Amino acid sequence: MGDEVQIFEDYLKKHALHLTGPRETVLRSIFGTHEHFTADELIAHLQRAGTPVSKATVYRTLSLLSECNLLIEHDFGQGKKYYEHASELQHHGHLYCSDCGRIAEFYDPRLNAMQEKLARQEGFEPVSFAVKIYGRCADCAAKQARRDSGAVS
Amino acid sequence: MGDEVQIFEDYLKKHALHLTGPRETVLRSIFGTHEHFTADELIAHLQRAGTPVSKATVYRTLSLLSECNLLIEHDFGQGKKYYEHASELQHHGHLYCSDCGRIAEFYDPRLNAMQEKLARQEGFEPVSFAVKIYGRCADCAAKQARRDSGAVS
DNA sequence: GTTGAGACTGAGACTGAGTCTCAATTTCAG
DNA sequence: CTGAAATTGAGACTCAGTCTCAGTCTCAAC
Numbered sequence: 001m002g003d004e005v006q007i008f009e010d011y012l013k014k015h016a017l018h019l020t021g022p023r024e025t026v027l028r029s030i031f032g033t034h035e036h037f038t039a040d041e042l043i044a045h046l047q048r049a050g051t052p053v054s055k056a057t058v059y060r061t062l063s064l065l066s067e068c069n070l071l072i073e074h075d076f077g078q079g080k081k082y083y084e085h086a087s088e089l090q091h092h093g094h095l096y097c098s099d100c101g102r103i104a105e106f107y108d109p110r111l112n113a114m115q116e117k118l119a120r121q122e123g124f125e126p127v128s129f130a131v132k133i134y135g136r137c138a139d140c141a142a143k144q145a146r147r148d149s150g151a152v153s
Numbered sequence: 154m155g156d157e158v159q160i161f162e163d164y165l166k167k168h169a170l171h172l173t174g175p176r177e178t179v180l181r182s183i184f185g186t187h188e189h190f191t192a193d194e195l196i197a198h199l200q201r202a203g204t205p206v207s208k209a210t211v212y213r214t215l216s217l218l219s220e221c222n223l224l225i226e227h228d229f230g231q232g233k234k235y236y237e238h239a240s241e242l243q244h245h246g247h248l249y250c251s252d253c254g255r256i257a258e259f260y261d262p263r264l265n266a267m268q269e270k271l272a273r274q275e276g277f278e279p280v281s282f283a284v285k286i287y288g289r290c291a292d293c294a295a296k297q298a299r300r301d302s303g304a305v306s
Numbered sequence: 307g308t309t310g311a312g313a314c315t316g317a318g319a320c321t322g323a324g325t326c327t328c329a330a331t332t333t334c335a336g
Numbered sequence: 337c338t339g340a341a342a343t344t345g346a347g348a349c350t351c352a353g354t355c356t357c358a359g360t361c362t363c364a365a366c
Contacts, residue, residue, distance in 0.1 A: 171361080171362050171363075172362095173361075173362075174361090191352090192352075192353080193351090193352075208352095208353085209353095209354080209355080209356095212352090212353060212354075213354095232351075232352065233351085233352055233353085234352085234353090
């Protein structure tokens with residue numbers, strides 16, 4: 001934390017944009033804690049924290065932060081985007097539990113190398129990767145097993 | 154084609170559902186041609202073909218087809234879902250051109266094996282995988298290069 | 307073939323994430 | 337300071353997708 005403010009400020013300056021109060025509020029809220037979050041959650045959090053920022057401004061700031069690579073957008077097909085700090089381990093994949101929505105992460109450098117190669121083979125110039133595995137987390141699998149044995153259909 | 158009708162019919166019967174006219178219209182339209190398509194495109198296509206089916210029914214049918222694994226849903230973060238025939242090569246990944254929206258595919262069996270292993274390591278019971286690479290396709294990369302050399306900022 | 311329980315349909319209201327508009331306000335280079 | 341340009345918030349808007357509900361259709365059992 002702190003680093004991000006600097007990076008964001010540089011990015012803004014380079015593009016003749018201003019580091020304003022609302023933008024800084026959003027930035028600090030994001031890099032103060034949250035790991036994975038949605039725009040909605042962030043807006044609610046700011047509200048609760050007594051530093052409300054309008055929906056439009058939050059979305060605009062999230063776009064800026066994605067553009068300067070401080071945030072990464074993720075979409076699990078729920079009709080809304082999840083954001084994550086880009087400072088974390090680069091290019092890890094996500095495990096998404098279709099039952100409870102829990103998100104876990106994994107990392108394997110070979111996965112990235114393989115993807116880079118495959119993209120080039122198709123003539124693509126890769127910019128970012130997204131590996132998502134949908135399934136059931138250990139907890140939900142156990143719950144399901146219990147349910148199955150309890151009530152045989 | 155034909156196979157799908159059978160599979161769908163079996164699935165419906167097993168769940169005490171009916172194979173109705175609208176459902177068959179949708180099914181035939183999907184497996185008659187389209188490879189990647191959105192709900193919107195399908196609705197428009199049915200309209201143009203003179204066999205309109207209401208939005209609600211189309212969405213309901215798409216859900217059914219996904220449930221019985223005849224279709225696979227994809228989300229590239231554009232706020233809408235893309236559908237693809239599940240009969241194609243299983244578990245291939247997608248390359249999405251952020252400039253023109255073109256979608257290409259690639260396949261590598263090692264990718265799947267690796268994902269299966271990684272999921273299990275985290276205690277997840279994987280159901281499906283989605284590997285997406287965002288970047289620029291050959292055409293758009295060339296266009297960009299031309300633009301860059303033409304007008305040095 | 308009739309029948310009726312329950313599945314299905316279409317039209318359009320609704321939801322919810324995200325975008326746009328615009329008048330009023332803020333920023334910062336000069 | 338000053339003013340051009342960027343920014344803001346409120347709320348209207350968009351658009352994919354879901355829901356509702358009255359009327360319709362399906363099909364298994366007569």
